[in-house]
Amino acid sequence: MPAHALLPAVNRLLQQVEEVSGLPVAVAQQADLGTLATVRPATEGYQAHLIAYRDADEASSYHVAFEAALLLRIVQVPPEQRVNLTEKREAREKVVAQVEKMFKGSIGLAQARQAGLRFYDGLMLQLRSTGPGLWADRWLFEQLPELRGLQAAVLQGQVQQNVPCLNAEVDKMSPAAVVKASRAMNAAYAFQAAELVGIPPLAIPYQAAGFEALARELIALTRAEPTTADPDREIIDGWAEKLGLSRWYVWKTP
Template sequence: MPAHALLPAVNRLLQKVEEAGGLPVLVVQQDDLDDLATVRLATREQQTHRIIYRDAGEPSSYHVAFEAALLLRIVQVPADQQVILHETREAREKVVSQMERMFKGQISLAQARSTGLRYYDGVLLRLRSTGPGLWADRWLFEQAPELRGLQAALLQSQVQENLICLEGEVERLTPSAVLQATRAINAACAFHSAGLLGLPPLAIPYQAAGFEPLAKELIAITSAEPTTADPDREIVDGWAEKLGLSRWYVWKMP
């Protein structure tokens, strides 16, 4: 699906980003991309933001629109205040040590370390992306009603895929802090999608598992009026506090 075939609503969003950030936004299709879509920010040498996406047919319009919404937030943060989330050695090694204890004598230390690092990196990625992502979904629902059909299909699919985290086998294999954070994050996604789409049944599994209060607290953080120039950082820090992950990362200048 070439960039020119994106739905008109997407092109309007891209124009908003260009006007807000003062730089062009280039949309590029890349068939071997691991993710459905991603953003590459402009650099001093390359004065163009790029949204790169993997062809997924018509749904690619929503994937690109979602990245455009996230990019819109980023370009409005003053350059001297932009920061990137980085891991902390202490938290990383804590997860690795827990994996070693959980599977002592069952897998090698190298396997335990590799798996622990994957869990740690995964929960940090979810922490960094999900809260701002809920904001983006809500903003797109309001700003681009033409995309609601694509959005509804994608959100329902994501909620169904995430249900695996509630299975007992996952609990046996996953470090407790990672598991609880992941379940809470997935619960927030489910309750948010249920409310946005008017489909309460989407949240029932997490409601039954007792995650409703925490999920709604997380959602409220994404809806709060920003008090600083970096609303995404506010969301991430707010979520980290609720999830017990505040010491799992630090913010650094690019």
């Protein structure tokens, strides 16, 4: 679906990002993308923002709008204050060591190390994206009501896709700290999605698993009034504190 086929509300949002940032926003399909959509803010070497999406279907309008909402937050942070969440070697190696211990004798050390790295990297990606993502979903619900039909389908699909993480078998194959934090973030996503689409049963699996209180605390952090110029960093740091992940990463300038 080329950019001109995006829903009018999405094109208006893209125009808003361009007006705020003073730079153009390019939208392109990328069939081999590992996720449904992604955003790459402009750099000194490339003076345009890029939003890429994977599937040329109707839902792509929502995926592009979601990335545009995140981009709108990013471009409002002063350039000199922008930072990236970066891995912390000690935390990464601790996860790797736990995985090596779990699978000792059943798989080789090289395989165990790769698995540990995937657990660590996956959790950091989830931490970096889920909290700001909850803010973006809620902002789109409030600001672009024309997208609510697509949004409902996307949110319900993602919640259903995440539910298997509650399977007891996952505990036997994953480091406990990683599983607990990941489930809590999925729970926050499920509880907010249930509220936005008006389907409370979406959150029942996480409620039954005992995650409601923590999930609601995480959601509240995404709704708090920012106290700094980088509200996404505030959300991520707040989530990390609640999840026991504050020492798992560092912030670095690009």
